[in-house]
Amino acid sequence: MTIQLSVSGLRHQMKYRPEIDGLRAVAVVPVILFHAGFPGVxxxxxxxxxxxxxxxxxxxxxxxxxxxxxxxxxLGFYDRRARRILPALFFVLLCTIPFAWYWIPPDAFEDYARSLAFAALFISNIHFIEHSGYFDAAAQLRPLLHTWSLAVEEQYYLLFPLVLWALGAFSRRKHLWVFLGLSGISLGIAEWGLRNYPLENFFFTPSRLWELLGGSICAAILMGRSQPRNDILALTGLAMILFCVFWYGTGVRFPSLYTLVPVVGTMLIILFAATDGWTARLLSLRPMVAIGLISYSAYLWHQPIFVLARYRSVSEPSHALMGLLILLSLALAWLTWKFVEAPFRRRAILAGRASLLTTSAVGIIALASFGFWGDVNKGVPERLDRIGSEYLSDLSAQFNEWRPQDICTEVEPVPGKLCTLHQPDNPVSRVALLGDSHAQAMLPAFAELSRTRNFTLMRGVRAACPPLLGVYLTYGRQDARECFDTMQAYVRDIDGSDIDTVFLVARWSLYASGNLAGEDAGFMISDTLGDQFQTQAGWKASFELGLDRMLSALRKADVRVILVHEVPQQRIFPENILWQAVSLGGTKTAAEARFKQSFIRRDEVDALTGYANKVLSQLAEAHGAETLSLNTVFEDEDAYVWFKDGNVLFRDTDHLTLRGALSVAPLIAETLRP
Structure with missing residues (x-):
């Protein structure tokens, strides 16, 4: 039986393997469930x-x-690639634009617009490499995040034909050795990137090529041979994939040696799942094949649908709603497959190569131009003006308020050394602020107090770096090592100075137990560099050890230490809720009622921070330190608020705005000795 190969996206006559369609269903369903936030996957x-x-x-x-x-x-190759990839991609990208325009706030829209331009150019993975830092948009709020994998594939398609051309006539041994050699180099790059640039490594094409080459190795092995049957190996391959789906988690950094498990599992199925075998029969079931046929469109649709739903909700969408959105994604995928993908592949639309490539070029230019325009215009905040609400416009402006409180007085501040932010003529004391980005967000409060209370303010802040000693974050060897060294250097500076008070500020619960969604393995603490698989018990023990060492070192330096409890984390981005109010065009009263619906319950925050706060209190008592809670500023009945008395207090889920920082200044002032 021979049919057109819709699965690969290329129009070619070859023996049809329905199990490959079924295997694609095995691939796309877990991805969709994972992005929907379902437990167990x-x-x-x-x-x-x-x-x-x-x-x-x-x-x-x-x-x-x-x-x-x-x-x-x-040219024929790229004609077929364009027919397979571009129509559905362009259609989905175009459909996201009006919803993003009305529903996504400026900062997030700027990220969306740039990712749109890069997706149209098939380099969106580069955008996510460049914007994968601590303060960039969260993954669940990036409509086009999933296009990074399309970019990697298209870059592979640009390079791989050149490799085959250079290899000349097919020789199994020659092709296998080249594919294996290139795979080894790529896997080595992935392992190096994992240890030094883990966030960027995920999207980096050279770190991913070995996975595609795994398929090339299968092709070289099977070329000119009949399909072998080995049920044990094929079922083992399927079991390896399912093991990863259900047992891997965010703590397993990809790509790496751990990625060999799903890759080798897939290779075993391709190599040994003969048509009459058990695995092939399972994967060839009609529902599996049906999902496999629409898998490309399903992959395109699901992420923007999930993200846009999150932008319209005052809380994380329920599993029931996400289930309905999955059905919507599959329905749209079928319609896209039938009315967009298939007609282009059959050449019912733009049958000529020149017309297709010309139209493709126009589409790429148009989408990229719009995306770059949105990026250059900083997310087009003028969209807010269409409502004409001066009140909401004023609130929106609060997210970008700032003061130059973070400018060191030193002409050339030394990296890893405390720097002076305020130096009065006759200071009554010297205060140091140590911590992560929460300390950075709280700087305006300390800067204001340093002027009114006449003390010298020293800053020792590094984003995503907890003020702990002698322990490491588990993500990224280079970042973890720099964080380790930086905190050691800050303490040495304190020990050799006349600083009398040190405030430690951090998002403690993140480093102690995780976030509202559960464990965040990237911020686990270990006493061993590069320990990616820290147990929960080991994680907590390492957190306590690091804080104990920090307090011991500061007590030895004979300084007063104040441990500041973290501010209450919110569940949803305040700017998203504000933009919802804008797009709905309601009154001030309606807007504030919507704000109130989004406030996090106090019991949720108390449960999240309970362990970390207990450790802070116990170790503070043991070392003669003090603790300070700022929660009373944010309390309102049974909730912790992000909006109060006309002031936006949070710029994201856990970092304070300028007004939020200034609102906690009176509580900090009470701890300062006259």
Missing amino acids: SGGYVGVDVFFVISGYLITTILIDEREKGTYSL
Whole structure:
């Protein structure tokens, strides 16, 4: 039986393997469930790795076969790629624009617009590499985050035909050795990137090429041979993928050696799942094949639908709602497959190569131009003016208020050294602020007090770096090592100075137990550098050890220490709620009622911070330190608020705005000795 290969996206006559369609269903369903936030599929992201192997196998098989038959054409290859990829992609991208325009606030829209431009150019992974830092948009609020994998594949498609051209006529041994060699280099890059640039490494094409080449290796092995059957190996491969789906989590950093499990599992299925085998029969079931056929469109639709739903909700959407949105994604995927994908592949639309490539170029230019325009215009905040609400406009402006409180007086501040932020003529004391980005956000309060209370203010702040000693964050060797060294240097500075009071400020619960969504393995603490698989008990023990060492060192330096409890984390971005009020066009009263619905319950925050606050209190008592809670500023009945008396207090879920920082200044002032 021969049919057009819709799974690979290339129009080519070859023996149809329905189990490959079914395997694509195994890939896309976990990805969708993972992005929807369903429990039990913590490793659903491995579906993307399965996709990579499948793509590498199909593309390599077709290109080598065409070359051997003398029918290979580079223009023909890209014509088929464009017919498969661009129509559905452009359609989905266009559909997201009006919703993003009305529903997404300026800062997030700026990120969306830039990602739109980069997605149209098939380099969106570069955008996410450049914007994967601590303060960039959260993954669950980026409508086009999933396009990074399309970019990696398209970059592979640009390079791989050149590799095959250079290799010449097919030789199994030659091709296998080259594919294996390139895979080894790529995997080595992935391992190095994991240890030094873990956030960027995830999106980095050279770190991912070995996964696609895994499919190429399968193609070279099977080329010109009948499909072997080995049920044990094929079922083992399927079990390896499912193991990763259900047992991997955010603590397993990708890509890395751990990615070998789903990649090798996929290769075993491709190599040994013969049509009459158990695994092939399972994957060839009609529902599996049906989902596999629409998997590309389903992958395109699900992320923007989930994200836009989150922008319209005053809380995280329920599992029931996310289930309905999954059904909506699949329905739109079927419609897109039937009325967009299929007609272009059949050449019912733009049958000529020149017309297709010309239209594709126009589409790329138009989408990229709009995206860059939105990026250059900083998310087009003027969209707010269409409502004409001066009140909401004033609130929106509060997110960007700032003071130059973070300018060191030293001409050339030394990295890793405390710097002076305020130096009065006759200071009555010297105060140091140590901590992570929460300390940075609270700087306006200390800067204001340093002027009114006449003390010298020293800053020792590094984002995503807790004020602990002798322990490491588990993510990224280079970042973890720099954080470790920086805190050691700050303490040495304090020990050798006349500083008399030190405030320690951090998002303690994140480093002690996780966030509202559960454990965040990236911020686990370990006493061993690079320990990615820290147990929960070991995590807590390391957190306590690091804080104990910090307090011991500061007590030895003979300074007064005040441990500031973290401010109450919110569940939803305040700017999103404000933009909802803008887009709905309601009154001030209606807007504030919506704000109130989004406030987090006190019992949720108390449960989140309970362990960390207990450790802070116990160790403070043991070392003669003090603790300070700022929660009374944010209390309102049974909730902790992000908006109070006309003031926006949070600029995201956990960092204070300028007004939020100034609102806690009176409580900090009470701890300062005259």
